[in-house]
Amino acid sequence: MPDRGLRFLCPNGHLGFAPLHTDSFRRGLASGVDFIVADSGSDDIGPGPLGSDTSVSPLTWQTHDLEQMLLASRRLGIPMIVGSAGDTGTNSRVDLYVQIIRELAAKHSLPPFRLGYFYSEVTHGRLFEELAAGRRIEGLDGRPHLDADTIRRTDRIVAMAGVHPYIRLLDAGADVIIGGRSSDSVLFAAPAIRSGYPEGLAYYLGKVLECASFNAEPYGGKESVVGEITGDSVYVTAMHPDQRCTVASVSAHAMYERANPFYEYVAGGLLDMTKCRYEQVDERTTRVTGPTFHPASPVRVKLEGAGKVGERFIGMAAIRDPYVISRLDDVIGWAQERVRSAVSAKDYQLYYHVYGRNGVMSDMEPVRNPKPHEVLIVVEAVAGDPNVAHEVCLMGTRQLFYARLGQSTGTAGGVAFLLDEVLRASPAYEWTMNHTMAVDDPLELFPTQVITVAS
Amino acid sequence: MRLVDMAKVIRSKNAGVDKITFDIIFRNEDYYHKACQSSALTADAIAKLFNISVERISDFAQFDPANAIKFTIYRRVPSGSPGDPDIFGSQQYAPLLDVEIDDAEGQKGGGSGQEHRSRQEAAR
Numbered sequence: 001m002p003d004r005g006l007r008f009l010c011p012n013g014h015l016g017f018a019p020l021h022t023d024s025f026r027r028g029l030a031s032g033v034d035f036i037v038a039d040s041g042s043d044d045i046g047p048g049p050l051g052s053d054t055s056v057s058p059l060t061w062q063t064h065d066l067e068q069m070l071l072a073s074r075r076l077g078i079p080m081i082v083g084s085a086g087d088t089g090t091n092s093r094v095d096l097y098v099q100i101i102r103e104l105a106a107k108h109s110l111p112p113f114r115l116g117y118f119y120s121e122v123t124h125g126r127l128f129e130e131l132a133a134g135r136r137i138e139g140l141d142g143r144p145h146l147d148a149d150t151i152r153r154t155d156r157i158v159a160m161a162g163v164h165p166y167i168r169l170l171d172a173g174a175d176v177i178i179g180g181r182s183s184d185s186v187l188f189a190a191p192a193i194r195s196g197y198p199e200g201l202a203y204y205l206g207k208v209l210e211c212a213s214f215n216a217e218p219y220g221g222k223e224s225v226v227g228e229i230t231g232d233s234v235y236v237t238a239m240h241p242d243q244r245c246t247v248a249s250v251s252a253h254a255m256y257e258r259a260n261p262f263y264e265y266v267a268g269g270l271l272d273m274t275k276c277r278y279e280q281v282d283e284r285t286t287r288v289t290g291p292t293f294h295p296a297s298p299v300r301v302k303l304e305g306a307g308k309v310g311e312r313f314i315g316m317a318a319i320r321d322p323y324v325i326s327r328l329d330d331v332i333g334w335a336q337e338r339v340r341s342a343v344s345a346k347d348y349q350l351y352y353h354v355y356g357r358n359g360v361m362s363d364m365e366p367v368r369n370p371k372p373h374e375v376l377i378v379v380e381a382v383a384g385d386p387n388v389a390h391e392v393c394l395m396g397t398r399q400l401f402y403a404r405l406g407q408s409t410g411t412a413g414g415v416a417f418l419l420d421e422v423l424r425a426s427p428a429y430e431w432t433m434n435h436t437m438a439v440d441d442p443l444e445l446f447p448t449q450v451i452t453v454a455s
Numbered sequence: 456m457r458l459v460d461m462a463k464v465i466r467s468k469n470a471g472v473d474k475i476t477f478d479i480i481f482r483n484e485d486y487y488h489k490a491c492q493s494s495a496l497t498a499d500a501i502a503k504l505f506n507i508s509v510e511r512i513s514d515f516a517q518f519d520p521a522n523a524i525k526f527t528i529y530r531r532v533p534s535g536s537p538g539d540p541d542i543f544g545s546q547q548y549a550p551l552l553d554v555e556i557d558d559a560e561g562q563k564g565g566g567s568g569q570e571h572r573s574r575q576e577a578a579r
Contacts, residue, residue, distance in 0.1 A: 044543050046534055248480070257469060276520065365506075430532075431534065434472050
């Protein structure tokens with residue numbers, strides 16, 4: 001075994017989205033760890049939660065995991081770090097988690113401890129100032145650079161923190177840290193870098209631990225894993241008795257939900273995994289060496305922004321008649337035309353998702369002439385005015401029933417309705433920002449705060 | 456041989472809000488090398504399979520440590536926008552399952568070799 005390095009327990013990736021499993025968590029704690037760390041955010045959930053400043057994770061699941069982590073952290077006297085609070089890492093989500101921590105401390109009569117937190121939201125005014133100063137806010141992934149119109153149609157903006165606010169809060173003596181929006185890897189990298197471990201290994205440690213047992217096999221989410229960083233290696237070990245961290249599972253995780261398996265950007269630089277070497281050291285543990293880090297100057301911080309597109313309604317209509325199915329485009333065309341001529345408002349969007357044909361893949365579906373025996377058409381209507389969205393959706397759904405196809409034998413209606421109504425869905429949002437902005441001080445977008453929690 | 460019989464993982468998932476990434480992790484090194492040399496798994500072949508222009512492929516990589524081929528495409532619209540049918544991008548891999556990797560073709564070495572390319576610039 002190596003000399004004892006710094007050991008991190010990760011019980012969950014996207015804390016709150018589904019509860020952690022407590023058995024492997026307890027096993028991880030018993031193995032001896034220095035930090036308990038979990039990320040709680042994701043942009044997988046779409047732009048709605050950020051735009052509307054809500055969580056998709058239920059409060060009970062968020063509280064469950066925070067309670068497990070807090071009680072272990074206080075019992076063992078080791079820090080607990082949670083990043084991207086409440087799915088989005090907005091200020092209200094940070095406040096929510098801070099409040100949960102306070103309530104849990106009172107509930108369990110915990111001895112006083114230091115709670116550090118920071119915010120990540122960026123104001124519209126700040127971005128207008130950047131543009132006015134001629135500082136470019138660069139588009140990622142093929143997006144154009146940010147312009148004033150895009151800022152205006154954005155409801156809420158968060159910046160993606162690097163290690164900096166976490167190191168600041170650890171320096172300030174925080175026992176528990178609740179972070180705003182952050183890159184997943186930095187929650188783990190911050191304590192390791194602060195303790196003097198090489199940056200390449202530190203960011204890699206975070207990269208490989210951030211989704212907990214997704215780096216283990218066989219597949220099974222929400223189980224704890226433990227990572228250990230030493231001067232030259234990262235060791236990662238599965239804590240569920242039936243799971244193992246193997247060369248295959250750990251190296252495969254480097255690819256997970258990233259465009260490229262070799263590089264990962266964070267605020268402050270680039271993690272380079274091209275020279276990573278993987279080696280099985282015991283049944284459940286894989287050792288990784290060789291990641292490097294290329295610091296960037298100036299620091300560029302990623303921005304996420306979401307803006308409301310409109311109110312949204314959903315309708316559903318199913319078809320079983322093979323003749324009608326063979327004329328789907330005509331059926332939909334009929335309904336679209338009826339909406340066009342009957343709805344006076346023109347500012348709406350109307351989509352037909354045809355499950356059984358290409359509902360999942362749309363234009364990318366390679367199956368050209370499917371022969372489904374039944375299909376479900378989901379009608380999605382979006383408009384600024386909810387009454388318009390409702391009318392468009394209802395007309396666009398109900399008129400499927402009346403499509404005139406000439407030879408159809410089913411003259412009493414061409415579709416089956418599960419419901420003879422349309423359903424109001426959450427408003428439609430879109431990701432308006434996926435950009436980066438240069439900052440002089442990597443802390444300037446992330447104001448930190450430390451308080452003492454005494455029950 | 457079909458890809459589904461050669462790979463233990465075939466998956467798709469968002470890579471940020473503007474891209475979907477695809478991972479094909481092979482059962483063993485032998486299958487991996489066969490696939491690397493096949494003309495059925497190149498950026499051009501993928502573009503054709505998914506009915507997209509090759510410019511929509513941002514990354515195409517062969518990843519030796521995991522015996523994996525990975526590629527990433529630009530989404531038509533950002534995830535979760537009105538009309539987007541797959542917010543997580545998690546059900547876009549299905550057409551890969553039936554891709555045929557031809558042995559003879561592999562020996563001809565007509566594939567993309569060991570290169571790693573980032574097509575990001577080309578797409579801008």
